[in-house]
Amino acid sequence: MAKKILVLGGAHIDRRGRIFGETAPGASNPGAWFEEPGGGGFNAARNLARLGFDVRMISPRGGDPSGEMVAEAASHAGIDDRPFVFLDRKTPSYTAILEHDGNLVIALADMELYKLFSPRRLAIRAVREAFDEADLILCDANLPAETLATIATKAFLSGKPVAAIAISPAKVVRLKPSLPGIDYLFLNEAEAAALTESRPEDPREWVEALRALGLRNGVITRGKRALVAFSHDAIVSLQPPIVDNVADVTGAGDSLASGVLSALLAGHDLGEAVRHGAAAAAITVQSPYATAENLSPELLKTTLALVPKAEILS
Structure with missing residues (x-):
């Protein structure tokens, strides 16, 4: 039977506008829009579902066409x-303007609705039952700090492991x-720099x-440099595989988290788990979307052949 994962976090609309030529500030720039459902929690939820897990997603949503688009993607x-549906509210959105080479010009995050995911909503019977049934709780920092704290406490009291996605430097402090x-x-x-208030040369610090x-x-x-992962008694490093045909790096971190968690739930150690995460991220960056629709256990296993062994640092 597939293991059950409860995801509590962001599920909204991502809009990306790419300028065709050189950016002209303060002027009209020819370009094109691309719109898709996104959010750290939602991206991870879709990846985990495609990897064969039984995934339940709970997030606030507006009663608008954007909310319907998220529901259809789910x-x-x-x-x-x-979802908690607020019929008189707008579904959260993230709107970015990108230069022709993909660098961010400016972005606007309309995420006010997430404030309504208050701790008391975790006491609703359906949410309590979802906690009881889950093998893992996954949340993201789109939610309020007090809600995240309550999720961690509730998971601990339920004897369930809880994982979190940082989302951004501004939100990880929650x-x-x-x-x-x-x-x-x-x-x-x-995000590590924001959380620790430090920027060491050696990431082990x-x-x-x-x-x-x-x-x-x-x-x-x-990014393209070696990631660092740690447990209570070990530190490992892994160089991500080189991907020649990168389409879009959006969602790479969420897919890496999904791959790592899928491996941990299958009983793999940390070194092997980060290999699964790197393989999932490599699949995702080849897709123009925030999640790769062709992600599957079989493709992940094939892609693992491209990922080197993790190096044990301590």
Whole structure:
């Protein structure tokens, strides 16, 4: 029987506008829009469902066409979608303007609705039952700090492991009070710097700083450079495989988290789990979407052949 994962976090609309030529500030720029459902939690939920897990997603959503688009994408991925729908509100959105080479010009995050995912909503019977049935709880830092703290406490009392996705440097600090109650945290360099208030030359110093904050296990991604992962007694490093045909790096971190968690739930150790994460990320960046629709256990196994062994640092 497939293991059950409860995802609590962001499920919204991502809009990306790409400028065709050189950017002209303060002027009209020819370009094109691309729109798709996104959100750290939602991307991870879709990936995990495609990897064969029984995934339930709970997030706030508006009663608008954007909310319907998210619901349709959830259904297509095979997710048990259980949103809190606010009929008079807009579904959250993230709108980015990109230069022709993909660099961000400016972005606007309309995420006010996530504030309505308050701790008291975790006491609703359907949510309590979802906690009881889950083998793993996954949340992201789109949610309020007090809600994240309550999720960590509730998971601990239920004897369930809880993982978290950092989302952004501004949002990861919401997780800081909850770090001792989080089993796995997925973050990048900028988020690690924001959380630890440090920028060491050696990423292993981030590991010590995160452990000092109470975090037991984590994965720090560094773009094309070697990622660093740690548990309570080990630190490993892994060089991501080179991908020649990169279409879009959006969602790579969420897919890496999905791959790592899928391997951990299957009983693999940390070194092997980050290999699964790197393979999932490599599949995703070849897709123009935030999640790769062709992701499957079989494709992941094939892609693992391209991923080197993890190096044990300590």
